[in-house]
Structure formats: structure tokens, C-alpha cells
Amino acid sequence: xxxxxxxxxxxxxxxxxxxxxxxxxxxxxxxxxxxxxxxxxxxxxxxxxxxxxxxxxxxxxxxxxxxxxxxxxxxxxxxxxxxxxxxxxxxxxxxxxxxxxxxxxxxxxxxxxxxxxxxxxxxxxxxxxxxxxxxxxxxxxxxxxxxxxxxxxx
Amino acid sequence: xxxxxxxxxxxxxxxxxxxxxxxxxxxxxxxxxxxxxxxxxxxxxxxxxxxxxxxxxxxxxxxxxxxxxxxxxxxxxxxxxxxxxxxxxxxxxxxxxxxxxxxxxxxxxxxxxxxxxxxxxxxxxxxxxxxxxxxxxxxxxxxxxxxxxxxxxxxxxxxxxxxxxxxxxxxxxxxxxxxxxxxxxxxxxxxxxxxxxxxxxxxxxxxxxxxxxxxxxxxxxxxxxxxxxxxxxxxxxxxxxxxxxxxxxxxxxxxxxxxxxx
Numbered sequence: 001x002x003x004x005x006x007x008x009x010x011x012x013x014x015x016x017x018x019x020x021x022x023x024x025x026x027x028x029x030x031x032x033x034x035x036x037x038x039x040x041x042x043x044x045x046x047x048x049x050x051x052x053x054x055x056x057x058x059x060x061x062x063x064x065x066x067x068x069x070x071x072x073x074x075x076x077x078x079x080x081x082x083x084x085x086x087x088x089x090x091x092x093x094x095x096x097x098x099x100x101x102x103x104x105x106x107x108x109x110x111x112x113x114x115x116x117x118x119x120x121x122x123x124x125x126x127x128x129x130x131x132x133x134x135x136x137x138x139x140x141x142x143x144x145x146x147x148x149x150x151x152x153x154x
Numbered sequence: 155x156x157x158x159x160x161x162x163x164x165x166x167x168x169x170x171x172x173x174x175x176x177x178x179x180x181x182x183x184x185x186x187x188x189x190x191x192x193x194x195x196x197x198x199x200x201x202x203x204x205x206x207x208x209x210x211x212x213x214x215x216x217x218x219x220x221x222x223x224x225x226x227x228x229x230x231x232x233x234x235x236x237x238x239x240x241x242x243x244x245x246x247x248x249x250x251x252x253x254x255x256x257x258x259x260x261x262x263x264x265x266x267x268x269x270x271x272x273x274x275x276x277x278x279x280x281x282x283x284x285x286x287x288x289x290x291x292x293x294x295x296x297x298x299x300x301x302x303x304x305x306x307x308x309x310x311x312x313x314x315x316x317x318x319x320x321x322x323x324x325x326x327x328x329x330x331x332x333x334x335x336x337x338x339x340x341x342x343x344x345x346x347x348x349x350x351x352x353x354x355x356x357x358x359x360x361x362x363x364x365x366x367x368x369x370x371x372x373x374x375x376x377x378x379x380x381x382x383x384x385x386x387x388x389x390x391x392x393x394x395x396x397x398x399x400x401x402x403x404x405x406x407x408x409x410x411x412x413x414x415x416x
Contacts, residue, residue: 100350102354103320105269105353139167
């Protein structure tokens with residue numbers, strides 16, 4: 001344990017807690033994590049009574065060695081990307097805690113809960129209005145987009 | 155909701171790259187906390203500016219030295235922590251009291267709803283730093299002060315202290331939300347303000363941050379405002395009002411450094 005960097009220690013601790021006490025509808029793909037502690041796949045279920053009931057999604061978390069001082073890079077991956085006004089069809093998510101409102105006191109679990117709540121509060125399944133253009137021109141890393149958060153109510 | 159000027163993805167990248175370069179230049183050229191410097195060194199920055207030169211002359215009657223902090227948005231928290239711990243090194247009674255208060259602060263934050271899980275790390279390191287600057291006896295003071303300086307220039311420790319103070323500040327805002335709501339401009343709720351302007355690193359501090367932190371820790375702070383305002387005197391303000399200052403800071407628009415009274 002002592003040879004771990006502070007960021008690895010923190011990730012290890014978060015992982016144990018997420019495996020032991022996962023929030024409802026959230027499961028870590030432990031296989032993926034054991035291969036590489038800096039890339040986690042996390043499965044997330046659409047909650048009952050919401051527009052996404054019965055759907056399964058997968059998130060990819062990438063951490064660099066400045067975690068938790070820098071936010072993780074988080075995207076939806078796989079074949080089912082939720083149709084949501086804050087989620088681009090390439091899996092990029094527009095959520096302020098993933099960039100400028102990130103705090104080291106947040107965690108993987110807090111991010112999962114935020115994303116779950118973002119999905120649950122959705123009233124109409126649709127893509128962001130600028131989806132086509134964004135997906136065509138954006139960087140692979142969503143943290144390299146200067147997001148403009150102006151509607152948290154959606 | 156949309157990405158800004160999404161047809162300008164390359165421009166986004168350039169802006170972010172440029173920000174990174176500026177940040178790197180700052181971190182390469184300025185330590186997190188500098189050594190003690192004569193206050194008059196400020197003059198060079200305002201070379202030839204009459205208003206500032208006069209104000210610095212007035213200020214130097216009260217303060218001989220300044221200690222600079224890195225302008226990274228965390229300067230208030232870093233300057234506050236450094237300056238207060240430096241004071242505690244010379245006052246064992248206050249040190250012991252603060253240690254007890256700091257020890258108990260974690261449970262209080264957990265009660266306020268902070269996740270104990272992430273809090274623990276920051277609290278542990280915070281206590282670690284406090285223990286490392288334990289004033290054993292007055293002969294050792296210089297040695298302990300050197301230790302403080304070393305610790306605060308190690309990013310690992312220094313930033314953990316900043317995070318923890320940000321959480322204490324946020325906790326106070328939540329605890330006395332009715333009171334602090336009055337200070338918040340615009341449509342921000344206390345909740346939003348805490349999550350967007352207090353808890354994230356690198357977000358600059360305003361009066362509301364200072365009042366909340368000082369009140370939470372029971373520490374008086376005097377801030378001297380060096381700006382282009384009227385008169386030839388630098389205006390001072392004590393937080394909380396009427397308290398006896400233990401920490402002295404100088405504020406220039408956008409930045410806090412530490413002052414040493416004569």
C-alpha cells in the first residue's frame with residue numbers, strides 16, 4: 001500500500017466503498033478496474049418511474065494523477081447512449097461538476113448520483129440542440145470543451 | 155445547454171492550452187508561499203504610480219514585511235492558514251485550543267451532511283500539518299517555523315489544507331444559511347454558492363468566505379485594502395467586526411498576501 005501515490009490510495013478507497021455500498025442502480029465493472037486503476041467502467045440503470053426505466057447505460061471514468069484535485073473525465077460509452085438534452089450522442093456529458101464546479105470533496109459516487117439524478121429529472125428525451133455540429137468537431141476529451149452551463153433545470 | 159461556439163472546438167482547445175501555460179508559468183515562477191520580504195518591495199510593481207506609492211509608504215509605517223502567496227485563486231485560504239499557524243507557533247495555549255477545535259471539526263462537518271468518506275483524507279492531512287508545527291518550546295520556534303514553510307510549499311500538504319478550509323467555510327455557510335444568504339448577490343441559493351464558489355479549488359474568495367471561515371474558527375483577521383480608492387491611506391477591515399486580529403493580510407484586487415505588523 002505504501003508505494004501507492006496519494007491519488008491511487010484515494011481511488012482504491014473509493015473503489016472499495018463503491019463495491020461494498022453501491023448507490024442504487026450503480027455497479028462497478030470490477031474486471032475493468034483490476035486491469036487499470038485509472039480507468040473504470042460503471043454500469044448505471046435507468047431508475048423506475050423515469051423516462052429511462054428499463055435501460056442500461058455504461059460510464060467510463062478516466063483519472064489522472066492529479067485526482068482528486070482535478071476532475072475525472074467521464075463519458076457514456078457502449079451502444080446505448082441516453083437520449084438527453086445534456087448528453088451528446090458521442091457520450092459527452094455537459095455537467096458542471098465534471099469541469100469548473102468539481103471539488104476534491106466530490107467522489108465517483110457523487111458523480112454517479114449526479115448523473116442518475118440528471119437522467120431522472122428529464123422530461124423529454126432529446127439530444128442537445130447543437131449535437132450534430134458538436135459531435136463532428138469536438139475533441140475526444142470532453143474536458144477540452146469550454147462548456148457553457150446555462151440551464152440546470154433540464 | 156450547449157457547448158460554447160461548438161464550431162470552434164479548436165479555439166476551445168487553444169484557450170485551455172493557453173490557460174495551462176499561464177498556470178504553469180505562475181507555478182514555475184512563484185512558490186506557493188514565499189519567504190519574508192520587505193514591504194517596500196511592492197513599490198516596484200507600481201513604479202511611478204503616485205497613489206500606490208503613497209499608500210505603500212503609509213502602509214510601511216505599520217508593517218515591515220510581506221509574504222507572498224501564489225496567485226492561484228486559493229491565496230486567501232493559503233495565506234490565512236500559514237499566518238494563523240505561524241501565530242500559533244508562538245502561543246501554545248491558543249495552539250492547544252485550536253488543535254481541539256480542529257479535531258472536532260470533522261464530526262461537525264459530517265453532521266452537516268458532508269460525506270465523511272472524502273472528508274477523512276483532508277481532515278487527516280490537516281491534523282498532520284497542525285501536529286507538525288507543534289510549538290514545543292520557544293527556542294525551537296525558528297525550527298518549527300521552517301517546518302511550516304516547508305510543509306506549505308509541498309503541494310500535497312498545502313492543497314489539502316486549502317481544501318479542508320474550503321469545506322469548513324462551506325459548512326459554516328450552510329449552518330448559518332439564513333444569515334449568509336443576505337450576502338449573496340443574484341439568484342444564487344446558498345447551496346449553489348457553496349458548491350460553485352467555495353468548495354471547488356482555485357475559486358477566489360470574497361468577504362463572505364472570509365467572514366464564514368473566521369467565524370467558524372474564531373480567528374480575527376485584519377485585511378488592508380491596497381487599491382486605487384480615495385485618500386492616501388490604505389483602508390483596513392477586521393473580520394469578524396470588532397475582533398482582535400491574529401492574522402494580517404493585504405488585499406490587492408484579486409489577490410491576498412500575508413503582512414507582518416511592527
